[in-house]
Amino acid sequence: MASLSFVNVCKTYKNGLTVVKDFNLDIKDREFLILVGPSGCGKSMTLRMIAGLEDITSGELWIDGQLMNMTSPQSRDLSMVFQSYALYPHLTVYQNMAFGLKVHKVPKDEIEKRVGRAAEILHISHLLDRKPSALSGGQKQRVAIGSVIVRQPKAYLMDEPLSNLDAKLRSQMRVELAKIHRELGATIIYVTHDQVEAMTLGTRIVVMNSGVIQQAASPNDIYENPVNKFVAGFIGSPSMNFFPVWVARRGEKICLEFGKNKLIANEICSKRLVEDGYVGRRVYLGIRPEDFHEEGPEEQKILFDVEMKEVLGAEILFHGRINREEICVRLSPNVKAEPGERLPVYVDMDRIKLFDMDTEQNIIYV
Amino acid sequence: MNIKTFVKKAGPYVYMVPAMAVFAVFLFFPFFKTIYLSLYKTNKMGQAKLYVGLLNYADLLNSPSFFNSLLVTAIFVVIVVSVSMLLGLIAAVLCSKTFPGIRIFSTAYALPMAIASSSAAMIFKIMLHPSIGIVNKILGFHINWISDPKYALACVALLTAWLNSGINFLYFSAGLSNIDETIYERASVDGANSIQRFFFLTLPGLSPIMFYTLVVNIIQAFQSFGQVKVLTQGGPGESTNLIVYSIYRDAFFNYRFGSAAAQSVLLFLIIMILTLCMFRLEKKGVSY
Ligand SMILES: Nc1ncnc2c1ncn2[C@@H]1O[C@H](COP(=O)(O)OP(=O)(O)O)[C@@H](O)[C@H]1O
Ligand SMILES: [Mg+2]
Numbered sequence: 001m002a003s004l005s006f007v008n009v010c011k012t013y014k015n016g017l018t019v020v021k022d023f024n025l026d027i028k029d030r031e032f033l034i035l036v037g038p039s040g041c042g043k044s045m046t047l048r049m050i051a052g053l054e055d056i057t058s059g060e061l062w063i064d065g066q067l068m069n070m071t072s073p074q075s076r077d078l079s080m081v082f083q084s085y086a087l088y089p090h091l092t093v094y095q096n097m098a099f100g101l102k103v104h105k106v107p108k109d110e111i112e113k114r115v116g117r118a119a120e121i122l123h124i125s126h127l128l129d130r131k132p133s134a135l136s137g138g139q140k141q142r143v144a145i146g147s148v149i150v151r152q153p154k155a156y157l158m159d160e161p162l163s164n165l166d167a168k169l170r171s172q173m174r175v176e177l178a179k180i181h182r183e184l185g186a187t188i189i190y191v192t193h194d195q196v197e198a199m200t201l202g203t204r205i206v207v208m209n210s211g212v213i214q215q216a217a218s219p220n221d222i223y224e225n226p227v228n229k230f231v232a233g234f235i236g237s238p239s240m241n242f243f244p245v246w247v248a249r250r251g252e253k254i255c256l257e258f259g260k261n262k263l264i265a266n267e268i269c270s271k272r273l274v275e276d277g278y279v280g281r282r283v284y285l286g287i288r289p290e291d292f293h294e295e296g297p298e299e300q301k302i303l304f305d306v307e308m309k310e311v312l313g314a315e316i317l318f319h320g321r322i323n324r325e326e327i328c329v330r331l332s333p334n335v336k337a338e339p340g341e342r343l344p345v346y347v348d349m350d351r352i353k354l355f356d357m358d359t360e361q362n363i364i365y366v
Numbered sequence: 367m368n369i370k371t372f373v374k375k376a377g378p379y380v381y382m383v384p385a386m387a388v389f390a391v392f393l394f395f396p397f398f399k400t401i402y403l404s405l406y407k408t409n410k411m412g413q414a415k416l417y418v419g420l421l422n423y424a425d426l427l428n429s430p431s432f433f434n435s436l437l438v439t440a441i442f443v444v445i446v447v448s449v450s451m452l453l454g455l456i457a458a459v460l461c462s463k464t465f466p467g468i469r470i471f472s473t474a475y476a477l478p479m480a481i482a483s484s485s486a487a488m489i490f491k492i493m494l495h496p497s498i499g500i501v502n503k504i505l506g507f508h509i510n511w512i513s514d515p516k517y518a519l520a521c522v523a524l525l526t527a528w529l530n531s532g533i534n535f536l537y538f539s540a541g542l543s544n545i546d547e548t549i550y551e552r553a554s555v556d557g558a559n560s561i562q563r564f565f566f567l568t569l570p571g572l573s574p575i576m577f578y579t580l581v582v583n584i585i586q587a588f589q590s591f592g593q594v595k596v597l598t599q600g601g602p603g604e605s606t607n608l609i610v611y612s613i614y615r616d617a618f619f620n621y622r623f624g625s626a627a628a629q630s631v632l633l634f635l636i637i638m639i640l641t642l643c644m645f646r647l648e649k650k651g652v653s654y
Contacts, residue, residue: 051551051555052554052555053551053554053555072554073551073554073555074554074555074556074557074558074559076555077557078555079555079556080552080555082548082551082552084548086546086548086549086551086552087549088549088552088553088566088567089546089549089571090570090571090573091570099553099556099558099566100556100557103553103556103557103558103562103566104557147556151556157555
């Protein structure tokens with residue numbers, strides 16, 4: 001198992017397009033690191049640079065204290081699930097999964113044992129004699145995962161390995177991956193754009209946008225304490241609601257005003273807003289859908305026009321507007337409101353986020 | 367109504383008439399004429415004169431010269447097919463990477479395809495000339511390549527292999543471009559070095575086209591004629607007397623059209639049986 005370090009890694013194409021910019025990150029041994037970000041932000045590229053499939057334009061990549069920039073992929077002792085599966089079309093499922101072991105000269109009975117076990121975990125034991133052309137997308141994807149977990153490399157690289165599975169299988173596989181991580185004590189670098197995978201699997205999440213790391217922190221930190229508006233909006237589902245508000249001093253209190261609505265900031269927020277000179281200026285207010293409640297103190301009330309509701313069973317999502325800003329509110333299923341009604345909702349003021357208008361940095365980031 | 371159904375039924379055959387006519391004139395007629403001739407003794411004009419049944423065939427099977435031709439052809443085919451496929455494969459693998467000047471190399475490797483076999487043979491004849499030839503000059507030998515029974519067959523075979531390698535290069539290049547690039551990436555991450563990647567991925571990936579290329583090459587090699595005619599005329603002795611050349615000699619020098627026809631029929635049978643065997647094998651052997 002291994003630790004990895006990126007030092008100022010950049011990837012620029014010949015046409016001048018920079019895909020990964022100034023990437024600095026230390027990945028510790030046994031870490032389950034999640035790379036998330038919108039599509040095209042350079043996640044796969046980062047993974048491919050670790051694997052050695054793409055040249056690093058500038059900067060350094062260290063694995064276990066050794067500079068890897070010039071090392072060929074086959075000497076890095078890694079193992080990768082490709083976004084496009086990359087199964088060997090002329091080999092059976094069994095041979096596909098055994099390939100990596102075979103080239104590493106693992107004895108035959110050991111190969112048999114490991115492939116058998118992996119196939120069981122992934123529910124593909126009945127497919128071992130098939131060729132990839134006779135598999136569905138989800139089955140191919142599990143074979144790709146199987147080919148990787150049979151090995152014990154320095155680190156596992158996985159590029160959206162569960163993207164093509166149905167919901168039930170996906171949650172099963174999530175559990176299995178977490179188990180594998182625990183049992184093998186493996187270092188795993190995992191690309192996904194699935195919120196749930198990111199939050200449940202990762203020991204640390206790296207949020208990327210246009211090739212730049214926005215924040216690297218534990219799932220809880222990322223959720224509770226996003227560094228900027230992008231991260232706050234990207235993590236969490238449905239995503240955080242943003243609306244511009246005026247910061248105003250009303251007597252002793254600092255208020256956040258928009259339209260006819262007025263919210264009184266709590267002590268911590270007030271202090272920050274005053275200290276950093278935001279009074280009298282506009283900021284973005286961020287509230288997660290679950291931080292609205294159907295009851296609460298009067299000074300936290302705002303009025304919400306319901307336009308649509310989604311009943312999800314254990315909760316209801318209301319979509320609508322506050323003061324022309326589109327927002328989404330998550331409430332318990334015993335709230336009775338229909339589209340067209342005006343519903344009073346109460347904001348949990350201890351959980352709001354505030355972002356600078358220009359830099360979009362989190363004002364109350366700690 | 368009756369006419370309508372008739373037209374409907376006959377229509378497809380009418381469309382096939384032109385193609386069938388061409389086949390009939392240039393393929394079926396010569397084919398059956400050859401079988402017919404092989405049962406006769408002929409005059410000098412190639413006209414069937416005396417029905418002899420299978421006597422022509424019996425003569426052939428008792429003739430050491432014919433068996434020599436078979437043996438020479440077999441050796442020739444083995445050398446030509448293996449060398450030309452190997453050349454084509456190596457060239458194609460080299461050209462599957464992109465690097466500056468790749469176009470020039472690709473063109474150079476595919477070029478033999480465009481050269482007429484007899485003109486290539488003329489050039490080789492000069493290159494292999496014992497006193498002024500460049501081959502002897504470079505190697506420092508004094509070998510009379512095409513007059514020495516030891517070397518003549520190899521020379522003709524290698525020339526043919528080079529000529530045929532152009533088309534093999536094209537076949538293999540097409541085959542290589544059909545192999546998914548990402549499986550190479552996965553294999554390299556899995557730890558396979560380039561030799562392992564070649565044997566575990568490239569060769570199996572080429573196997574469908576490999577088979578097709580093999581069949582085409584064998585048939586093509588059996589039918590080589592121009593280079594023998596120009597370079598060695600079947601000599602020295604009978605050391606390069608390939609069956610096709612032997613047919614030509616029997617027919618147009620010795621005026622034994624019956625015997626030549628019989629040899630043609632036997633050659634046809636040999637190629638047909640070989641091809642059938644290979645198709646049988648293919649069903650078992652080729653992956654995918
Ligand atoms: N050969 C290339 N030339 C130029 N740009 C490329 C090339 N390959 C990928 N890109 C760009 O690199 C960016 C990152 O791609 P990728 O890492 O695959 O994104 P993702 O985060 O969705 O996995 C994309 O915007 C893509 O357009
Ligand atoms: Mg990707």
